[in-house]
Amino acid sequence: MSGHRASDPRTAKVIQLYSTPGGEPAPDVAARRQAGKQRHPSQADQPGHPNTDGFGKKPADVTPISDDARIHNETLGVEHVGPARPSPLLSLGGLREQVADAITSSAGYLRERLAGEYDVDDFGFDQHFTDSVWFPTIRPIYDKWFRVEVSGVENLPVEGGALLVANHAGAIPIDAVMTSLAVHDNHPTGRHLRVLAADMAFDSPVIGELARRIGATLACNSDAERLLRAGELTAVWPEGYKGIGKPYKDRYKLQRFGRGGFVTTAIRTGAPIVPVSIVGSEEIYPMIGDIKPLAKLLGLPYFPVTPLFPLLGPLGVIPLPSKWHIHFGKPIATDGYEESAADDPLVVFDLTDHVREEIQQTLFRMLSRRGGVYLG
DSSP: OOOOOOOOOGGBOOOOOOOOOOOOOOHHHHHHHSSOOOOOOGGGTSSTTTOOOTSSOOOOOOOOSGGGGOOSSSOSOOOSSSSOOOOOOOOOOOHHHHHHHHHHHHHHHHHHTTTTTTOTTOOOOHHHHHIIIIHHHHHHHIIIOOOEEEGGGSSSSSSSSSSEEOOOSSOHHHHHHHHHHHHHHHHHHHEEEEEEGGGGTTSSHHHHHHHHHTTEEOHHHHHHHHHHHOOOOEETTTTTHHHHHOOOOGTOOOOOOOTEEEEEEEEHHHHOOOEEEEEGGGGGSOEEEEEEHHHHTTOSSOEEEEETTTTTGGGSSSSSOOOOOEEEOOOBOOOTTTTGGGGGHHHHHHHHHHHHHHHHHHHHHHHHOOOOTTTO
């Protein structure tokens, strides 16, 4: 499959998996949520909040979004056992082995490539390239630069489809790359994550081709449903450009989740929704400004100004080495809905808001137990 943007009818059916202009949900949607907000039916029998846990540190005081979004201090079902794993910045332990593994994998890749021992699926995903070249290349960044910790991997299905929904940040969508590697390296069967990306990702011949080869595809209705019905782990970042382009002062405050396109897709396929909370991505490029005229000239949604970019030129593009933690929350079942519910705005808004709240509360809890931003 070609790396450039496809010119087929699917492109015209891009669903609102990413943030789109529009008003807030109708007032009657908010009115439907009672003061003592009820838990989603799929989690009604679980005590406390199912998506937050100890994370290894004593909690600090946290100000909730509202009285309906209080975070309980008791153990809540998904344990991050023991103290937070120390991971000093620029630790060189194991770096030599990782570089050697990357070279060995690349050599094996070339040998098998010449022999034709590889497959590419209908979306352009090349598992041979991903496992042998891409993952070994980015793994040192994952392990040694961002020092990613992962919890809640037991909430990912061993087999079958699921829709992972995550918060988005960082000026450049590096969080999608790190989450893909986190799934593969921590899942007991090494599953691959299929990322639903905005069309801009496929406009560049180089980036578009790479995105296809490592498992990304256009965030359109047909592709999303095909992946989920095929039993793939599929991921979306519904804040879209509003998430990765928000100013640093608004870090970890979730933007609108579009109009709930990801919920519609999940209901139609009966796939569970797994909330994913990522801490650390907000600090890699602290965005303190946006040069809008330049962004418009270049055809970009924003032109970020950070403490190092564009002041230091190309050096300013190097992401700051923040400490990351990726948490996979309890899955939210959708197979109990009638398929017609996917076309009911009240159902879609309600479930969209529920998923957003799960991620936001979990982020607050993780931040309250966080160590140092860069030296944690």
